[in-house]
Amino acid sequence: MGSRSVSIQRAWRGNGESEGPHRPIMLAIAGDSAAGKTTITRGLVDALGSDRITSICVDDYHRYDREERKTKTFTPLHPDCNYVEIMEQHLQLLALGHPILKPVYNHKDGTLGRPLLVEPREFVIIEGLLPLHSKLARACFDATVYLDPPEPIRYEWKIKRDTTKRGYDPETVKEELARREPESAAFIRPQRSQADIVMRFDRPDGNTDPDATLSATLLLRPTIAHPDLANILTDDHHPAMHLKLSRDEDGKPVDALHIHADAEREITRDVEQAIWKELGVDENVPESLGTIDPTTRSEPLAISQLILLYHLFQARMG
């Protein structure tokens, strides 16, 4: 355990040093528009600090600006609407520790702008619509996540965001959602089956209050080594969360971790520390996990992010 702890805390070697570029740990967070990718990512970046972790949104690889898209029949969800081959190339470069000159799509005004130099740090998060679309892209990641909220909740989130932050009116957003649905089905949702972890934030059964705290269900596929939750979770933890062996939609076996919407901080803290202890890390569990906005904290979100953080460190220890 002593040497592991040293391994985690060793200083990050930048690319300029003599041993050649250091390969970062790469995490993909895929999901449809407004599925919660940015919220999940922000907590991880805040936890590790921007000097240790870089996050990139691969929606920047849009091939057309908003004006040009008006002449196209497909939506931004379609691979043909994106420089998928360049995205794959850049993922490979980052995975090898090389810098990239990343294109930039401005969501505010729908224009394509001046590209940006991105140098991989210790960890890289790639979030967006299509990071798991192709085998070549998937091969670049140490861990992959698909965000899978129920569609009615995602629709609410998208309407709320696009009307407040991107200047659309609600009717336009609803029409756009309808127009995108066939391409969501064809290109976005198939990525669900490619992820190591599928996350679903949902209202507790029967609760229709739009401001209700959400529960989380995490499908933990045996494609990567998850923390040993079967041993960590005791009866004491049951009021907050439980692990259930189940079958996925496709019939394959999977562990489903459910964290209740009203999970008590006292219990989740205990679980967090047990998970964290498995890593053999001396650092404390980062306090920034679970933050939805400056005044709102979610225990299901905190546990979900902690499991991703676990995988980042786990992958680095090789």
Next chain:
Amino acid sequence: MGSRSVSIQRAWRGNGESEGPHRPIMLAIAGDSAAGKTTITRGLVDALGSDRITSICVDDYHRYDREERKTKTFTPLHPDCNYVEIMEQHLQLLALGHPILKPVYNHKDGTLGRPLLVEPREFVIIEGLLPLHSKLARACFDATVYLDPPEPIRYEWKIKRDTTKRGYDPETVKEELARREPESAAFIRPQRSQADIVMRFDRPDGNTDPDATLSATLLLRPTIAHPDLANILTDDHHPAMHLKLSRDEDGKPVDALHIHADAEREITRDVEQAIWKELGVDENVPESLGTIDPTTRSEPLAISQLILLYHLFQARMG
């Protein structure tokens, strides 16, 4: 010879085909601002057609726009003012037959714009200020050229171009030339010694008429296999051009091909065909070579471009 001819005329396989990306032949044309890079390049692109040859200007790899550069002490000639590492990466990708998303610098207004997808064709010309700056970049080329006009002529060209096409007044251009001189000496001119061919267009001795037709002197370094001019050029060709064994500035042996400003088309055509014949190509010598503008043709330019075309085909035959 029959099979060579087939080899030259075989259809170009695009990147989408099953045998994997086809590596293009890469030619570098380096030189200071207004040294004539675009004129040389244009003739080659016109000769081969834009479906066979891609040309890229690596000045697009400027790190700062014109506004930002005002706060910097260095000029665009300085490697620190350019994404040299990204340029090297993109040259490597192109050399391997991969597409790149190339940054774009707008010379007209000095802004950095939306990047552009570039897919390598059969041949790729890379022209700019610093394509031969680093060993890694140089390793990407099949042939390399440095344009080396006398500084007074280059100054005239730069003043003429920047006042007519880029909206500067002459005094500003002169001040800029003076400001750039130390970095020209430090970063641009050292590339001369790295090129396979050094081209100097100059006024005939004693002629100071700014509109005088220029002669060309080509230093042909033994770093690549040039056409066998020692055998091709006979006494009949002497009124138009001659080959002289000489020593370069650094004392190293080099062949110097001098083409007189007033070389007669009848003679240069004979030489062109002899050079072309060495390749074993059935196609005619392209007529577009030697074009300075729609009404002006230069035999020294035509021969210089033909030798570059020779190297493009020669390299492709491997």
